[in-house]
Amino acid sequence: MSKDRASAEGFETIAPENRNVPTDAGPTAAAEAGNIDISFSPGLTAFLAASNISIGFTSYQTGRLYLIGHGPDDKLALHEAVYPQAMGLTGDASRIYLGTLTQIVRMENVLRADQTANAVHDKVYVPRNLQTTGNVDIHELGIQANGRIIFVNTRFNCLCEPSLTHSFKPLWKPDFISQIVAEDRCHLNGLAMVDGKPKYVSAASRSNEVDGWRDHREDGGLIIDVDSNAIIAEGLSMPHSPRFHDGRVWLLNSGTGELGWLDPGGGGFVPLAFFPGFLRGLAFHGEHALVTLSKPRHGHFEGLALDDRLTANDTEAWCGVQIVSQDSGEVAHWLRFEGAITELFDICVLPGVQNPITLGPNSAEIRDFLTIEPAAI
Numbered sequence: 001m002s003k004d005r006a007s008a009e010g011f012e013t014i015a016p017e018n019r020n021v022p023t024d025a026g027p028t029a030a031a032e033a034g035n036i037d038i039s040f041s042p043g044l045t046a047f048l049a050a051s052n053i054s055i056g057f058t059s060y061q062t063g064r065l066y067l068i069g070h071g072p073d074d075k076l077a078l079h080e081a082v083y084p085q086a087m088g089l090t091g092d093a094s095r096i097y098l099g100t101l102t103q104i105v106r107m108e109n110v111l112r113a114d115q116t117a118n119a120v121h122d123k124v125y126v127p128r129n130l131q132t133t134g135n136v137d138i139h140e141l142g143i144q145a146n147g148r149i150i151f152v153n154t155r156f157n158c159l160c161e162p163s164l165t166h167s168f169k170p171l172w173k174p175d176f177i178s179q180i181v182a183e184d185r186c187h188l189n190g191l192a193m194v195d196g197k198p199k200y201v202s203a204a205s206r207s208n209e210v211d212g213w214r215d216h217r218e219d220g221g222l223i224i225d226v227d228s229n230a231i232i233a234e235g236l237s238m239p240h241s242p243r244f245h246d247g248r249v250w251l252l253n254s255g256t257g258e259l260g261w262l263d264p265g266g267g268g269f270v271p272l273a274f275f276p277g278f279l280r281g282l283a284f285h286g287e288h289a290l291v292t293l294s295k296p297r298h299g300h301f302e303g304l305a306l307d308d309r310l311t312a313n314d315t316e317a318w319c320g321v322q323i324v325s326q327d328s329g330e331v332a333h334w335l336r337f338e339g340a341i342t343e344l345f346d347i348c349v350l351p352g353v354q355n356p357i358t359l360g361p362n363s364a365e366i367r368d369f370l371t372i373e374p375a376a377i
Helices: 027-034 044-051 212-216 305-312 364-368
Strands: 036-040 053-059 064-070 076-082 089-091 095-099 103-109 123-132 138-143 149-153 158-161 169-172 188-194 197-203 221-225 231-236 239-245 248-253 258-262 269-274 278-285 288-294 320-325 331-339 347-351 356-358
Touching: 044 053, 044 064, 044 076, 044 331, 053 089, 053 278, 064 356, 076 356, 089 138, 089 347, 095 138, 149 188, 158 188, 197 239, 221 239, 221 248, 231 248, 231 269, 239 278, 248 269, 248 278, 258 278, 288 347
Parallel strands: 123 356, 138 188, 188 239, 278 347
Antiparallel strands: 036 331, 053 064, 053 347, 064 076, 089 095, 095 103, 103 123, 138 149, 149 158, 158 169, 188 197, 197 221, 221 231, 239 248, 248 258, 258 269, 278 288, 288 320, 320 331
């Protein structure tokens, strides 16, 4: 039986000096996205420091990539950069890949281990390649063993690689999708990589009709094995973010607000914990699972079991991040947004990173931030 997420008592807030607001948006957009309050659990900063990690997550609603770390003053630090419809995200200490409205962005850390920026930042992720796909509704993405990016092309119901000459190169589609066309039929959305290969995907339904998945949001969700094309789980509600971790296939059953895994015997969903929000984005570090929560979007995700669960618990939906024990489902740490931001998407852990920043491709800073690779002469 899943555990309900209890409201945490006591919290801290991010002071303005510890929040880097981007300069690459117009005044109206910047003011709207900046009109937010951020609170977090008292132990979050110490957890990041002790774990030697930072966290990246995205909001397509505000078009932001957020990086959370800790500064030398032992305070939580948040940096944000503008990327239109920022969604799928993966990265490490050296590199971040991000899917946006029309592009896949590769960002490289330009600092050596003995360097810092502004005396506080140990990583500066600079966009070095922006490959244009057009608006194909990029959802999650992964890095293959050969180093190539693979991404979920939701608009065309398939897995793809970027192409040197075209918008994308299809690699795989579900058997029930008859053709590669610009019709979001099954709402393919999540991707689990195993040993550098795409292994599991999530979809909202097996519909083969344009926008047909919307009629099956409550119990039409699937998990598909990419290798065999077999449907290994069904009857789910808007599943997202399958992940293979510690020998289990984990996923977010977003329509019910639950994190759990698939029973290897029968493929049924085993819930671990309930969260007060619509779930997208799942990552693991050590014994903890990191989940992003959104407030349900009116008109699109209403009428799901999540609504009844929130009412029964007498609680409001969150927008934020919760970090829970993957054994007990208990909340260890959290970060919460209030105000203009109501939806998050993907999340990743950046190991060995303390206080990162990134430069948006249209920011004022990127015009004069110049670095030179050591010459071979």
